[in-house]
Amino acid sequence: MIYTSRTKKMAVIGDPIDHSLSPFMHGKIIEEHGWDALYIPVRVAGGETSRFAEAAAALDFAGFNATMPHKLALLDIVDDLDPAAAGYGAVNTVRIRDGRMAGYNTDVDGLMAALRRRGAAPAGAGILVIGAGGVAGALIRGFSDQGAAAVTVVNRTFEKARKAVDGAARAAALEWTDDNLAEAAAQADIIVNCTPLGMTGVNGNFSDLSFLDRSHALVCDLIYNPWQTKLLTYAAARGLETMNGMDMLIFQGLLSFQIFTDWELDLRKEYEYLYPLCRAQLK
Numbered sequence: 687m688i689y690t691s692r693t694k695k696m697a698v699i700g701d702p703i704d705h706s707l708s709p710f711m712h713g714k715i716i717e718e719h720g721w722d723a724l725y726i727p728v729r730v731a732g733g734e735t736s737r738f739a740e741a742a743a744a745l746d747f748a749g750f751n752a753t754m755p756h757k758l759a760l761l762d763i764v765d766d767l768d769p770a771a772a773g774y775g776a777v778n779t780v781r782i783r784d785g786r787m788a789g790y791n792t793d794v795d796g797l798m799a800a801l802r803r804r805g806a807a808p809a810g811a812g813i814l815v816i817g818a819g820g821v822a823g824a825l826i827r828g829f830s831d832q833g834a835a836a837v838t839v840v841n842r843t844f845e846k847a848r849k850a851v852d853g854a855a856r857a858a859a860l861e862w863t864d865d866n867l868a869e870a871a872a873q874a875d876i877i878v879n880c881t882p883l884g885m886t887g888v889n890g891n892f893s894d895l896s897f898l899d900r901s902h903a904l905v906c907d908l909i910y911n912p913w914q915t916k917l918l919t920y921a922a923a924r925g926l927e928t929m930n931g932m933d934m935l936i937f938q939g940l941l942s943f944q945i946f947t948d949w950e951l952d953l954r955k956e957y958e959y960l961y962p963l964c965r966a967q968l969k
């Protein structure tokens with residue numbers, strides 16, 4: 687590929703960044719269409735977000751994705767903030783035009799698109815969210831905005847769960863106890879694990895999954911490495927439908943790509959193209 691001054695330049699920033707699948711995924715979309723564009727990973731330490739953003743604008747980047755630890759810092763750095771990103775309290779996508787930065791969040795819409803593909807929708811559903819960190823906070827708000835019948839949040843640190851449901855309609859926090867988890871799981875149509883429990887390279891996993899025994903829910907884990915976590919293995923063995931984090935990752939990436947480039951993508955078609963490639967990449 688020969689680049690020119692007209693090449694659309696995009697990046698993903700984070701620390702660490704080498705594990706990110708985003709450069710592979712975006713690279714494959716660019717390659718598939720033969721587009722004049724590039725997408726690079728850049729390791730940017732926490733505290734350096736604004737320095738990178740200014741450099742990207744000066745270098746005429748079309749935009750960049752942000753992962754840990756930049757999603758919160760960007761809320762105060764961008765010139766314009768999409769109302770959804772403001773509501774979710776995190777920015778994972780920055781679009782740059784004429785030096786002006788606009789912040790978006792495609793994590794929530796990414797998961798919603800992944801759920802729709804499975805025929806599941808938050809509207810009218812009972813939802814159990816495990817975890818109350820950055821992504822959980824955005825998803826709780828998203829589920830609530832999209833008309834979930836009830837959003838129950840269970841988190842190791844109860845105070846964070848309480849804060850995460852603050853202002854979200856029909857959302858409630860519960861202490862992380864076996865009984866609470868089991869009761870919430872029995873009521874839920876969709877369960878989403880937003881903790882890193884069971885993720886490759888992370889210490890710690892669910893010690894007891896019997897809370898799923900009375901559940902009929904679609905069980906989603908935001909983790910995609912390993913491909914099937916202990917949570918998903920247990921759920922599948924009980925006949926529950928499961929979804930790992932790859933679907934969300936792909937859809938949020940596709941939505942970001944459209945925001946950066948203004949190039950229309952057929953999301954379903956691109957998903958079918960990317961899914962096996964990304965899966966093979968993880969082996």
Ligand code: NAP
Nearest residue numbers: 817818819820821842843846880881882890908931934935
């Ligand atoms: P975060 O802000 O650091 O939040 C982590 C959450 O997990 C907190 O609620 C934390 O509880 C809980 N937690 C951590 N260790 C725990 C343990 N040992 N036992 C019980 N709970 C524990 O992280 P995040 O950015 O929200 O990301 C959460 C997960 O989503 C990660 O696994 C990340 O890889 C994944 N993710 C996936 C995608 C995708 O596209 N598939 C996108 C974004 C994130 P406390 O509040 O008690 O600390």
